Amino acid sequence: xxxxxxxxxxxxxxxxxxxxxxxxxxxxxxxxxxxxxxxxxxxxxxxxxxxxxxxxxxxxxxxxxxxxxxxxxxxxxxxxxxxxxxxxxxxxxxxxxxxxxxxxxxxxxxxxxxxxxxxxxxxxxxxxxxxxxxxxxxxxxxxxxxxx
Amino acid sequence: xxxxxxxxxxxxxxxxxxxxxxxxxxxxxxxxxxxxxxxxxxxxxxxxxxxxxxxxxxxxxxxxxxxxxxxxxxxxxxxxxxxxxxxxxxxxxxxxxxxxxxxxxxxxxxxxxxxxxxxxxxxxxxxxxxxxxxxxxxxxxxxxxxxx
Numbered sequence: 417x418x419x420x421x422x423x424x425x426x427x428x429x430x431x432x433x434x435x436x437x438x439x440x441x442x443x444x445x446x447x448x449x450x451x452x453x454x455x456x457x458x459x460x461x462x463x464x465x466x467x468x469x470x471x472x473x474x475x476x477x478x479x480x481x482x483x484x485x486x487x488x489x490x491x492x493x494x495x496x497x498x499x500x501x502x503x504x505x506x507x508x509x510x511x512x513x514x515x516x517x518x519x520x521x522x523x524x525x526x527x528x529x530x531x532x533x534x535x536x537x538x539x540x541x542x543x544x545x546x547x548x549x550x551x552x553x554x555x556x557x558x559x560x561x562x563x564x
Numbered sequence: 565x566x567x568x569x570x571x572x573x574x575x576x577x578x579x580x581x582x583x584x585x586x587x588x589x590x591x592x593x594x595x596x597x598x599x600x601x602x603x604x605x606x607x608x609x610x611x612x613x614x615x616x617x618x619x620x621x622x623x624x625x626x627x628x629x630x631x632x633x634x635x636x637x638x639x640x641x642x643x644x645x646x647x648x649x650x651x652x653x654x655x656x657x658x659x660x661x662x663x664x665x666x667x668x669x670x671x672x673x674x675x676x677x678x679x680x681x682x683x684x685x686x687x688x689x690x691x692x693x694x695x696x697x698x699x700x701x702x703x704x705x706x707x708x709x710x711x712x
Contacts, residue, residue: 467635467636469659470626478616479616488611503658
């Protein structure tokens with residue numbers, strides 16, 4: 417049984433966002449920001465719709481969370497995202513001094529971990545592989561459909 | 565004499581943007597995007613005003629240029645920015661597949677060049693040190709005032 421505030425519980429919420437992206441024809445990546453066990457931002461990838469490479473789920477979620485808290489720093493927040501953040505998003509998470517990052521599927525090609533954890537703020541905690549299969553299955557489904 | 569379409573000419577335009585940031589109490593960084601010798605986007609750092617770490621001049625300029633061209637890729641564009649882009653902005657420039665990046669002052673602490681040119685797209689051309697003194701003087705003036 418999932419406890420209410422487990423990482424899996426929150427990753428499921430990020431997966432819901434990724435599913436919205438999928439329905440809208442976007443690469444299915446979703447993110448949420450949690451502060452004191454409350455979800456303060458939900459976002460999904462919108463790069464196609466907005467014709468904007470910066471409209472990744474994480475960037476939109478960081479902006480929304482900062483807006484909610486009226487603070488550009490997010491040290492008491494956790495970002496849950498279904499896919500390993502890219503270099504751009506890791507850079508944004510570093511500036512935000514986010515407390516914790518939890519991601520699902522790995523992204524060996526574009527993920528920030530090619531450069532190691534140093535791209536994040538030294539105080540940021542990192543967890544990954546949460547609901548990895550569900551997160552990567554969604555992406556595989558999208559890319560398989562694209563090839564047909 | 566400056567020719568109309570020289571890098572210095574366009575960097576002066578980016579410096580104008582940085583001056584607006586200075587007037588508004590922001591870290592003075594400005595950027596413009598040029599396509600076929602036409603300025604299609606002008607932006608300055610707005611992280612304080614928007615309480616948003618992602619509101620760097622480059623990110624706003626990329627979004628504005630993509631919006632202008634109705635394309636998320638910018639292979640025929642040059643971004644002029646007064647300060648060496650950070651990792652986040654280099655990541656965004658990579659996704660945008662921007663044709664060329666020209667920056668003024670170096671940023672040894674937060675600049676992307678710590679990781680080398682590989683953070684940019686392989687096809688992106690890079691130039692730096694254009695009007696370096698003017699660009700860095702503006703930043704020094706800002707930080708000196710801040711310390712008083």
